[in-house]
Every structure is written in structure tokens, then in C-alpha cells.
Amino acid sequence: MWTKLNPARLAPGLASLLDYRREWWRADLRAGLSVAAVALPVAIAYAALAGVSPIAGLYSCILPMLVYALFGSSRQLMIGPDAATCAVIAAVVTPLAAGDPMRHWQLVVVLTLMTGIWCLLGSRLRFGTLADFLSQPILMGLLNGVAITIMVGQLARIFGFHYADRGLIERLANSFEYLRQMHGPTVGISLLTLLCLLLLRRWQPAWPGTLLVMAACALLSFGLDLQQFEVQTLGPLASGLPNVQWSAFPPSLLRELVMPSLNLALVSFVSMMLTARSFAAKRDYEIDADQEFRALGLANIAAAFSQGFAISGAASRTAVNDAAGGMSQMVSVVAALAIGSVTFFLVTPLQYIPLATLGVVLLVSAASLADFPSLWALRRSDPGAFALAWITLLAVLTVGVMPGIALAVLLGLFQFLRSMMRPSDQLLGVDASGVVHALGHNRGIHAIPHVVVYRFNASLSYFNAPYFKRRVLASLRQAPQPPSLIIVDAVSCFSHLDISVMSMLADLQRALQQQGCRLWLAGRRTTLTRWLHLAGIEQGDEGIRLCSDLYSAIRRVTNEQALNSATAQDKPAAPESAAPESVAPGSAAPGSEEPPLSS
Numbered sequence: 001m002w003t004k005l006n007p008a009r010l011a012p013g014l015a016s017l018l019d020y021r022r023e024w025w026r027a028d029l030r031a032g033l034s035v036a037a038v039a040l041p042v043a044i045a046y047a048a049l050a051g052v053s054p055i056a057g058l059y060s061c062i063l064p065m066l067v068y069a070l071f072g073s074s075r076q077l078m079i080g081p082d083a084a085t086c087a088v089i090a091a092v093v094t095p096l097a098a099g100d101p102m103r104h105w106q107l108v109v110v111l112t113l114m115t116g117i118w119c120l121l122g123s124r125l126r127f128g129t130l131a132d133f134l135s136q137p138i139l140m141g142l143l144n145g146v147a148i149t150i151m152v153g154q155l156a157r158i159f160g161f162h163y164a165d166r167g168l169i170e171r172l173a174n175s176f177e178y179l180r181q182m183h184g185p186t187v188g189i190s191l192l193t194l195l196c197l198l199l200l201r202r203w204q205p206a207w208p209g210t211l212l213v214m215a216a217c218a219l220l221s222f223g224l225d226l227q228q229f230e231v232q233t234l235g236p237l238a239s240g241l242p243n244v245q246w247s248a249f250p251p252s253l254l255r256e257l258v259m260p261s262l263n264l265a266l267v268s269f270v271s272m273m274l275t276a277r278s279f280a281a282k283r284d285y286e287i288d289a290d291q292e293f294r295a296l297g298l299a300n301i302a303a304a305f306s307q308g309f310a311i312s313g314a315a316s317r318t319a320v321n322d323a324a325g326g327m328s329q330m331v332s333v334v335a336a337l338a339i340g341s342v343t344f345f346l347v348t349p350l351q352y353i354p355l356a357t358l359g360v361v362l363l364v365s366a367a368s369l370a371d372f373p374s375l376w377a378l379r380r381s382d383p384g385a386f387a388l389a390w391i392t393l394l395a396v397l398t399v400g401v402m403p404g405i406a407l408a409v410l411l412g413l414f415q416f417l418r419s420m421m422r423p424s425d426q427l428l429g430v431d432a433s434g435v436v437h438a439l440g441h442n443r444g445i446h447a448i449p450h451v452v453v454y455r456f457n458a459s460l461s462y463f464n465a466p467y468f469k470r471r472v473l474a475s476l477r478q479a480p481q482p483p484s485l486i487i488v489d490a491v492s493c494f495s496h497l498d499i500s501v502m503s504m505l506a507d508l509q510r511a512l513q514q515q516g517c518r519l520w521l522a523g524r525r526t527t528l529t530r531w532l533h534l535a536g537i538e539q540g541d542e543g544i545r546l547c548s549d550l551y552s553a554i555r556r557v558t559n560e561q562a563l564n565s566a567t568a569q570d571k572p573a574a575p576e577s578a579a580p581e582s583v584a585p586g587s588a589a590p591g592s593e594e595p596p597l598s599s
Contacts, residue, residue, distance in 0.1 A: 012073040012291060013329040024327040031326030032334025035317050037208035039080055040339060042316075044214075044234075044350065045361045046081035048157075049150065050089045050309050051097075052105050054350060055237050057081055058343040060308030062336045064299035069332035071295040073288045076279040076326060077272070078317035078335070079299055083365050084146045085268055085312045087153075091401035092260040094166075096253060105307070106249045107257070113304035114254075114261035119269060119297030128289025130266060135412060137382070139270060140375050141389035142408045145396025147370035150362060157359030160186030160232075168397055185229040186356045193217055193360040206323075210361055218352040232355045237347050263405045264310055269296055272313030279322055316368070388415065423458030425471055427478075428489070428550075436550060450481050451557055453550070455489040462500035468493070469508050476517060484517055487553050491523035494531075502535035509537070509544055520545045522553040 039061055047057025061080045068079045089108055097104035122130065149168055156163050160183025165171045171178070193213055200209035220226070221233055273292060280287045300310055321331050375393075378386035388411055396404030426438040429447045436453070437445045447453075452475050456468055476483055494501075509519050521528055525546045532539055532546075539546060547553035 011070050012288070013068070013295075013332075014070045016075070016328055017069070017330065017333075020328065020330065024330065027325040027327050028330040029334055031321045031324035031331045033338055034208065034320050034324045035078055035326075035331060035335040036338035036342075037211045038317055038320050039078070039314070039335060040342060041210040041214045041361060042314075042365065043081050043339070044353070045358045045365070046083065046086045047309070048355070048358050049083065049153075049362055050081075050086040050108060051094060052108055052309060053237065054234055055343070055347070056105070056108070056308050058339055059306040060303045060311055062340045062343065063302040063306045064308070064311050065332040065336035065339075067299045067302040068295050069329040069336075071291070071298050072329065072332075073291045073295070074276040074280055075285070075328050076283065076318055076322050077276045078314045078321050078332065079272070079296070079311050080314045080317060081309070082268070082271065082312040082314055083150055083362070083369050084143060084271060085264065085310050087146050087150050088260075088264050088267065088401050088405065089309055092257070092264075096256055102245060103249075106246065107253065108309045109304050109307055110249075110254065111257050111261055111264065112300050112308065112310040114257055115265045115268065115310045116297045116300030116302075116304060118262050118265035119293050119300060121297075122265065122269070123290050123294035123297060126290050128291075128293050130269060130293075135385070135388070135415060137378060137385035137389040138392050138408045138411050138415070139274070140371065140378075141392030142267070142396060142404065143271075144370045144372060144375055144389075145393040145404055146401060147366040148393075148397060149401060150366035150369075154359040154362045154366070157355045158187070158190040158363065159183065160356065167400070183230065185226065185231050186354075189217065189220075189226070189231060189354050190356040190360050193354075193357045194364070197360065197364055214353055214357055214361070215349075217354055217357040218349055221352040221354050222349075226354060234351050234353050234355065234358075236351050259406075260402055263402065263409065265297075266409065267405055268300075268310065268312035269293055272296060275313040275315045275318050279318055282322070316365075417463075420458050420461070421464045422467060423456065423464070425457060426455045427475060428453035428455055430554060434551075434554070436554070447480070448554065448557065449561070450484050452476060452479055452483045452486040453489070453554070454486060456493040458493060459495040460493045460501045461496075461498050465498070465501045465504040469504050469511075472508060473511065476512075476515065485520065485557060486512065486517060487520045487522055487547075487550070487557070489523060489550050490521040490528060491550070494521070494524050494528060497531050497534075499535070502531060502537065505532075505544070506535065506537050518545065520547055520553055520557075522547045522550040 040058070043057035043061050044054040045057075047054045047060070050057075064079055068077075072079075089111060092111060093104055093107040096107055122128070152168055152171055153163075156178075159179065159181075161178050161181035163171055163178070165174060196213045196216065197209055200207055200212065221231070227233060269292070273287070273289060276287050276292060296312070303309060303311055375386075375389055378389060392404060392408045392411060395407045399407075426440075427447070428436050429439045429445045430436055431444050431446075438455075439445055439447060454472060454475050456471065458464060460468055472486065472488070476486065512519050521544060525548045528546055529539065532544060537544060547556065
């Protein structure tokens with residue numbers, strides 16, 4: 001039974017742990033403790049960003065990390081609270097909670113559960129290809145917009161005031177009014193935290209700087225009793241399992257979370273896959289996208305049952321794992337157990353951490369999430385991608401995170417449809433060796449006389465078939481010599497049977513015939529023979545001719561041209577006094593230098 005279930009496919013991490021090598025343990029232990037040292041303060045900070053208790057942030061690490069260690073296919077990826085994910089959660093839940101902390105926590109847990117279910121459904125339907133759905137420019141615009149939203153939101157904690165406005169634009173418009181409410185001691189703690197973080201990153205980058213700074217600020221808060229100076233801290237935290245009351249949760253709110261949870265699942269998965277693939281490529285192994293979708297879904301469901309919030313791949317913690325030399329999924333197990341030990345036995349000191357310190361940690365994390373130089377560099381390399389990225393960024397800033405994500409998804413869909421409906425195409429020629437190249441600025445590439453060789457760089461379907469026909473006819477008009485034959489590279493565009501495409505092909509063949517031009521399709525000969533027969537389209541000399549591939553088509557036409565040229569040279573010249581014969585449209589006069597191609 002165990003063999004039939006194929007544990008390596010259902011639970012790659014478990015299969016890896018069952019084959020665990022003893023020599024890996026020291027590196028995995030060191031990496032696991034390093035990851036825990038980074039994940040602890042970040043989980044607390046991101047819990048504040050999501051609007052729930054810090055204990056929820058810790059529980060969002062423990063069980064999900066253990067689940068991913070069993071079901072994930074990446075040996076380096078660390079999952080846990082993520083800045084972009086928590087910003088999305090806050091944007092969705094805060095308006096629905098209407099200031100009720102318990103309702104807020106309920107909504108966070110339900111949103112996390114629904115996100116996990118969407119991920120499992122995506123894995124079941126093999127939608128792992130969605131990892132490529134949001135293009136890199138769109139994702140860059142999204143993450144930069146989220147980073148700005150987080151940074152502006154944390155200014156209240158850093159300067160010690162409270163936002164009366166919910167929207168980013170309104171907060172920025174009233175920024176001078178808010179800055180007048182700055183609290184001196186809170187600003188001092190913020191500056192001290194930022195200075196310590198920057199110094200540690202500059203002089204001791206290998207140290208767990210965030211953990212050390214949080215511990216130092218908590219010790220300072222306890223020793224100086226900063227609350228007497230009205231510096232806000234986390235306050236007492238309940239140890240043990242969290243307790244969320246569900247008796248008063250209205251089921252009508254579920255419908256408000258359907259689409260946000262779907263968007264959250266998509267963004268979390270795409271972000272996770274970018275991290276997982278980059279580190280897998282570095283270590284030279286493959287990632288199963290559908291399995292990662294399943295692992296993310298199970299980890300989010302585990303987070304929901306732990307009363308935590310949605311998680312994703314954590315790039316910073318994955319980098320820590322890789323730098324520490326982690327060898328397997330055992331790193332996640334060690335890190336989860338370390339965080340669990342702190343959660344159950346060392347939670348009391350956490351209450352002294354100043355909120356200003358958390359704000360600075362989130363500000364620094366969001367700053368690392370932003371990448372404006374790369375975004376601006378798109379202006380020269382790809383203006384279209386630059387426009388998409390900035391549209392997404394401005395949408396996140398102006399209409400909010402969730403509408404911005406929805407727009408990013410739509411932009412990704414429109415970008416895909418545009419590339420399919422209006423793909424690139426080329427006219428092809430050959431060099432002196434007979435190798436096919438695209439015509440253009442390359443020297444030594446020439447077109448075949450009176451022949452157009454055309455390539456359409458997308459699969460033909462009903463929505464781009466009319467465009468294909470227009471481009472083929474346009475290629476005839478642009479030809480330097482009146483063509484009598486067009487060869488279409490069928491491999492690049494005929495991938496599936498579509499009755500609309502077959503109908504277009506019949507119309508195109510008739511239009512070309514009226515212009516004295518024949519149509520050859522090169523490649524997919526067996527498949528196209530069956531498709532044309534089913535569509536009732538004539539083949540052969542009086543219809544569409546099929547060739548096995550592009551090179552055989554070119555060899556055939558050049559051989560025919562050479563044969564016809566030799567035949568024309570062997571014919572006696574016509575008497576000078578004879579009247580010229582009439583020439584049919586699309587044909588050449590008898591004895592001309594370039595006779596029409598024979599069938």
C-alpha cells in the first residue's frame with residue numbers, strides 16, 4: 001500500500017526525511033536555529049501588521065512549517081508570515097471587522113482557511129502554471145506598491161500618533177497634521193531601533209540583528225519602565241493555545257471573503273514560487289509547482305487551525321537557511337520546534353517590546369521588499385513592461401491593496417491575451433548554406449525569389465485567426481517581387497484543431513488563389529492531413545500542399561525553380577516579329593527569366 005501511494009510524490013519532504021543522512025544534522029541544526037532567530041521577531045511584527053495578537057504570528061510559524069517540511073518539494077524554502085500577505089489580510093479584514101478585535105481575528109482565520117482551500121483546489125486542477133501567470137513587471141509593481149503602503153502605515157507606530165484616515169492618499173494628504181502629533185519618547189525609541197539595526201547590518205550582517213534589537217529594546221523598556229513615558233508596548237500575552245470564540249461569527253461574511261481569498265492564494269503562490277525556484281536553481285534541483293500549491297494549501301489550513309493567519313514563502317528566511325548551509329526539510333522542523341519552545345515557555349518577556357520597535361522592523365522589511373531601481377530600469381529595456389508595472393503600483397496606492405491585486409490579475413490576463421491575439425511574426429529567408437533565418441538586418445540572409453516564407457509565433461485559435469489571415473495577405477503586398485507561393489511554418493501555429501481556424505484557412509487559400517499564389521504548409525503533415533480532410537479543404541495541386549517540414553518545403557521549391565529555369569533556357573527564342581502572347585494574371589510570359597512555379 002505504501003508503494004502504491006508513492007510517498008515521494010504525495011509527501012516529498014517526508015520521503016526526504018525518511019532517507020535523512022546523519023551528516024546533514026549539524027548543518028540543519030545550525031540553519032534551523034538561525035531561521036528561528038529571524039522568524040521570531042518578524043512573526044511578531046507581521047502579526048501587528050495583520051491586526052492580530054503577536055501570539056497568532058508565532059502560531060502561524062509552528063504548525064505550518066512542520067506541514068511544509070512534510071509536503072513541500074523545496075529543500076531550502078522557508079514559509080511563514082510575509083509582509084505582502086499580511087498587508088492584504090489587513091486590507092480585507094479591517095473594514096469588515098468594524099473595530100471588533102474578536103471579529104477581526106475570526107475573519108483572519110476564515111480568510112486563511114479559504115486561502116488554503118483555494119490552493120488545494122488549484123493543485124488538484126494542476127494550476128501550478130499560475131506561478132507564471134503574473135508577469136515579473138506586474139509583480140514588481142504590486143510588491144513596490146504594497147511596500148509603500150506598509151511603510152506609510154507604520155509611521156503611526158514610529159512617531160507615536162494614530163491615523164484617523166484609512167486610505168493611503170488621505171494619510172499622505174494630512175501628513176503634516178499627523179506629524180504635529182509626534183510623541184518624543186516614541187520617536188527616540190524608533191531612532192535607537194533603526195540605528196542599531198543599520199549598525200548590525202553594516203558591521204555584523206551574519207548576526208540575527210532583528211532578534212537582538214528587539215531583545216535589547218524589550219530589556220530597555222523593562223529596565224526604564226517606558227510605559228511611564230507613555231511609550232506603548234505589546235502588553236501581556238496569553239501563553240498556550242489561542243482561543244477564538246466562534247459562536248457570534250455571522251456566516252454572511254463568508255461571501256465577502258471568497259474573491260479576496262482567491263486573490264490572496266494567487267499572490268501567495270506566485271511569490272512563493274519565485275523564491276523556491278530561484279534557490280532550487282542555485283542548488284540544481286527541480287520544483288514541482290502543483291506539489292508546492294498543495295503544500296501551501298495544507299500549510300495555510302494548518303495555520304487556520306492554529307488560529308493563525310495566511311502565510312507564504314519567506315525570501316529573507318530562505319536566504320538565511322541557504323547561507324547557513326541547510327541541507328534538507330529538517331531545517332523547518334528545527335525552526336518550528338525552537339519557535340514553539342519560545343511560544344510556550346518564554347512568552348512573558350515579549351510583552352515589553354515597544355510598538356515603535358515593531359514599526360521600525362516592519363519599515364525596514366518593507367524597504368527591502370521594494371525595488372525601485374529595477375522598476376525604473378524597465379523604462380529603457382522594456383517600455384511596455386514599465387507601463388504595466390507602474391499602472392499596478394499606482395492602482396495599489398490609489399484604490400487599495402485588494403483592488404490593486406485584482407487589477408494585477410486582470411493585467412496579467414490581458415497581457416497574455418494580447419500576446420496570443422497579436423503575436424510577433426517573421427518573414428524568413430535562407431543563408432548561403434541553406435539555413436533558415438528571419439529576414440531583417442542580418443547580412444547574407446536573402447529571400448527566395450517569388451516565394452514568401454512566413455512564421456506566426458503563436459498557436460492559432462478562433463480569436464487570432466483573422467489577424468493571421470490579414471498578416472499573411474499583408475506579407476504578399478510587402479514582398480519585393482510578386483510572389484507565386486507562400487510557405488507557412490505550421491509547427492509554430494497549428495497546435496490544436498479549431499473549426500474557425502480551418503474555415504479561415506479555406507478562405508485564405510481562395511484569396512491567395514485569386515491572386516495567382518499557392519499555399520504550402522510546412523510541418524505537422526500527418527495531423528494537418530487529417531484536419532483538412534475533416535474540414536473538407538482540398539489538398540494537393542489544386543488546394544493546400546502539405547510538406548513534412550520547413551526545410552523540405554524550401555528544398556522542394558528551390559529544386560523546382562532550378563528545373564524550371566533550366567527548361568526555360570533550353571527553349572528556342574521566339575521570333576522577333578511574333579506578337580506577344582497574352583499572359584494570365586499571376587503568371588510569367590513564356591521564356592521569361594523567372595517562370596511561375598510548377599505544382
